[in-house]
Amino acid sequence: METAHSRPGHPGALSFQVPVPAGAFRRLYRFMARIVMKFGGTSVADISRIRNVARHVKREVDAGHEVAVVVSAMAGKTNELVGWTREASPMHDAREYDAVVASGEQVTAGLLAIALQNMGVHARSWQGWQIPIKTDNAHGAARIVDIDGSFLIKRFGEEQVAVIAGFQGIGPDNRIATLGRGGSDTSAVAIAAAVRADRCDIYTDVDGVYTTDPRIEPKARRLAKISFEEMLEMASLGAKVLQVRSVELAMVHKVRTFVRSSFDDPDAPGMGNFDNPPGTLICDEDEIVEQQVVTGIAYAKDEAQVSLRRVADRPGVAAGIFGPLAEANINVDMIVQNISEDGKFTDMTFTVPSGDIDKALAVLGKVKETIGFDVVQSEAGMSKVSVIGIGMRSHAGVAATAFRALSEKSINIRAITTSEIKISILIDGPYTELAVRTLHSVYGLDKQ
Amino acid sequence: METAHSRPGHPGALSFQVPVPAGAFRRLYRFMARIVMKFGGTSVADISRIRNVARHVKREVDAGHEVAVVVSAMAGKTNELVGWTREASPMHDAREYDAVVASGEQVTAGLLAIALQNMGVHARSWQGWQIPIKTDNAHGAARIVDIDGSFLIKRFGEEQVAVIAGFQGIGPDNRIATLGRGGSDTSAVAIAAAVRADRCDIYTDVDGVYTTDPRIEPKARRLAKISFEEMLEMASLGAKVLQVRSVELAMVHKVRTFVRSSFDDPDAPGMGNFDNPPGTLICDEDEIVEQQVVTGIAYAKDEAQVSLRRVADRPGVAAGIFGPLAEANINVDMIVQNISEDGKFTDMTFTVPSGDIDKALAVLGKVKETIGFDVVQSEAGMSKVSVIGIGMRSHAGVAATAFRALSEKSINIRAITTSEIKISILIDGPYTELAVRTLHSVYGLDKQ
Structure with a gap:
């Protein structure tokens, strides 16, 4: 194999001492990549769409690539199965839930x-326990701990397309374990990492990652590339293209992940262009040559703001407040603590999802006496808009530009949190669209 | 354990040197049986019926029995899945069909x-590959080759109800293999054999095996017991209570199999009576003390009769005719060959399903020249009625009674075949109901 790779121009002169898989010869004569393709629920909603997916797969196989495919359940099926488990018992065993839902x-x-075989493509389906895709024992929200890539690499050698049931693996208890909702993205990225794929193509019902939500800002542009870090912020801030966990995994294992549409004609011009197909590549920032200062504007609606006044300013107070909230499964997001004026008391503001506000207030009511704070103010119907860009690490004034732009539109800023590559601003819900469009424009994202 | 069993009346005096599973104590104090319960598709058609099934299971568990359960797919689901595989490709791979349909x-x-856990019953589901239920490689119509009973016996020891997906196992290729339609009955009987169950209870949408079809003869009575051999004839002759293969398996392994209704109230009086619950026991003939001469009347509609005239009377002729029919997957049933009058030619009559008649005639047209016969006569719309009873082995005149009774009703007999425990008579279809009622009455089956 080493010989083969070092002398690509002289295949005739090669003499292999060991049997060489067919793929090795293909590697010699043409460019061949290893691709994991993932298709979500709406892309496989019925047999005619599954047939369309098969055409996407056939295109890549015909181009000489090594292909593994990861699929979700047909749209609506998972909800039906989940509904049955709930109907059978409101408190169902996660192991049985997994057996049903998988x-x-x-x-x-x-x-x-x-469908692939019907098109003449050599294909075979595999479930998590057959490969195996090993997970931990956290049934219903399991994490993949190991995938033996050699099983799938052997299929590549046989020129066989492995079609893999996403969203699941096998736990140490020898039972099927699911990865939690949307876990098929994670399956695909983990498999791509295990087989060292050149790319993981996530086919979905949108054709890429945009500078912001095109439903709010028609001038939003599709990004050709976005870094893992930026995508992570976009994903967790409400751009629902990819599951957060799959992006984390892609970042850790440096899996080049490509978001593209399964609804495009599989044989349209450019679709089979390996280097530049239509869609968005999520990759290492090194690969992005012309880095913009700001990459995108994300938003999350239905946030609620909670403010605590005269909180005792002593060690352990934050843990005393946020610990019980976490135990109640309330996802606390932005946390702002003012500087204590007298060294005794401080004010504290944070956000929770609007739907959790009553539960949060109940929890706070219980700890109020122990911790010691005066007044709880709360307001639902807030939104968080976020400016995201790796470039802002080396550019000053990005935040100031945002504040000024919002101020000019008379949008009141309720709270601000920042990280190295992100500025999040809490505003009143009705101003969401105006704020998104304003920020999208002020950073020049609506221009080429 | 030996000590325990030999001194059931003195549990207080026992001194165990080794840890004893809980079941051993239960065995000491009360009668405990090991039961495999099987529920078909209509019995688990929705969650409320599944809950009803759980009540049946709980009743047996509460009575102290060791219970394993085998289930079919929810009614209609298998057809939906099969429909999808056909839609995806008319010529689908049996291995993929199995992965989908299972x-x-x-x-x-x-x-x-x-549902069982929700009622406080310690239960856990298992798929064929987990136990494992090993099959051969005949995907789509696989046969069970081995079940490791110790896996399930271990669950009994843990007082856990094993709920097992029927109709499937794992083939030597490490892929799911299904047993063919209706295979859940076979799964249940095979599992009962593997764990040496005291009984295999088949819960279905009828409440037992009747002397004949109650829709045709309202005076049909439910049989308390029927022998394996008789049930095999009843099953293969059109009494669609149990799959033929499951009865064969029960006979070979002497699995006492009980047919009963899942629609009865699980807690109605007598349902939990182990020795005499409502239903029909299929068992060894030794267990049937008062054996009737005739046990039941079966029928099969939509038979077609084919007659060949002047068939050359020489060795190999039957093989030359029925071989090609078998290769064309045509199920030939009754075969009657007349004695050759001149030593040169004979007549031959046989039946095939009406739906296969055109295919059969085409096959015969091809072999006509080679074999040598003159005329092919065929007629569809026939019915086969059968008189079944182990007792007829030792009673003469059973057949004569049937012929006389049919003759008195002017029912024309087209062909007759007999075995040790069965007489089958081919008649014109429109007389089916009359013939069934006539035979049911002449053997006294409508009386207590």
Whole structure:
């Protein structure tokens, strides 16, 4: 193999001492990549769409690439299965939930293998326990701990397309474990890492990652590339293209992840162009040559603001407040603590999802006496808008530009949090769209 | 354990040197049986019915029995899954078909485990590959080759109800293999054999095996017991209570199999009576003390009769005719060959399903020249009625009684075949109901 790779121009002179898989010869004569393709629920909603997915897969196979495919359940199926488990018992066993719910992806995997075979593509479906995709024991929200890539690499050698049921693996208890909702993205990225794929193509119902939500700002542009770090902020801030966990995994293992549309005609011009297909590449920032200062504007609606006044300013107070909230499964987001004026008391503001506000206030009511604070003010119907860009690490004044722009539109800023690559601003909900458009424009994102 | 069993009346005096599973104590104090319970598709059609099934299971668990449960897919689900595989490709790969179709039972198993847990019953679902239930490689119509009973016996020891997805196992290729339609009955009987169960209870949408079809003869009576051999004839002759293969398996392994209704109130009086619950026991003939001469009347509609005239009477002719029919997957049933009058030619009559008649005639047209016969006559719309009873082995005149009774009703007999425990008579279809009622009455089956 080393010989083969070092002398690509002289295949005729090669003499292999060991059997060489067919792929090795293909590598010699043409550019060949290893691709993991992932298709979500709306992309496999019925047999005609599954057939369309098969055409996407066939295109890549015909181009000589090594292909593994990860599929979700047909749209609606997972909800049906989850509904049944709830109907059977409101307090259901997560292990049994997994056994039931995992069947959705298994069905799609088999059907896609059949559709591929029908087009003359050598394909075979696999479930998590067969490969195996090993997870931890956290049924219903398991994490992948190990994938033996050699199983799939062997399939590549046989020129076989492996169609893999997403969203699941097998736990140490020898039972099916699911990764939690949306886990098929994570499956795909983990498999891509295990087989050292050149790229993980996530086919979805949008055609890429945009500078902001095009439903709010029609001038939003599709990004050709975005860094893992930026995508992580975009994903966790409400741009629902990819699951946060899959982006984290891609970042850790440096899996080049490509978001593209499954609804495009599989054989349209450019679709099979490996280096520049239509979509957005999520990659290491080193790969992004012309880095913009700001990459995108994200937003999250339905936030609620909670303010505590005259909080005792002593060690352990934050833990005393946020510990019980976390135990109640309330996701606290922005936290702002003012500087104590007298060294005794401070004010504290944070946000929770609007739907959790009553639960949060109940929890705070219980700890109020122990911790010691005066007044709890709360207001629902807030929104968080965020400016994201790796470039802002080396550019000053990005935040000031945002504050000035919002001020000019008379948008009141309720709270601000910042990180190295992100500025988040809490505003009144009704101003969300105006704020997004204003920020999108002020950083020049609506221009080429 | 030996000591325990030999001194059941003196549990207080026992001194165990080794840890004893809880079941051993229960065995001491009360009668405990090991039961495999199987529930078909209509019995688990929705969550409320699954909950009803759980009540049946709980009743047996509460009575102290060791219980394993085998379930089918929810009614309609298998057809939906099969429909999808056909839609994906008319010529689908049996391995992929299996991966898709097996999911139906997996869903039911998980849901029933949840419903049982909700009632406080310690339960856990298992799929074929986990136990494992090993099959051969004949995907889509696999046969069970081995079940490691110790896996399930270990669950009994833990007082856990194992809920097992029926209709499937794992093949030597490490892929899910299904047993063919209706295979859940076979799963249940095979599991009962593997764990040496005291009984295999098949819960279905009828409450037992009747002397004939009650829709045709309202005076049909439910049989308390029927022998394996008789049931095999009843099953293969059109009494669709149990799959033929499951009865064969029960006979070979002497698995006492009990047919009963899942729609009865699980807690109605007598339901939990181990020795005499409502239903029909299929068992060894030794267990049937008062054996009737005739046990039941079966029928099969839509048979077609084919007659060949002047068939050359020489060795190899039958093989030359029936070989090609078998290769064309045509199920030939009754075969009657007349004695050759001149030693040169004979007549031959046989039946095939009406739906296969055109295919059969085409096959015969091809072999006509080679074999040598003159005329092919065929007629569809026939019915086969059968008189079944182990007792007829030792009673003469059973057949004569049938012929006389049919003759008195002017029912024309087209062909007759007999075995040790069965007489089958081919008649014109429109007389089916009359013939069934006539035979049911002439053998006294409508009396107590």
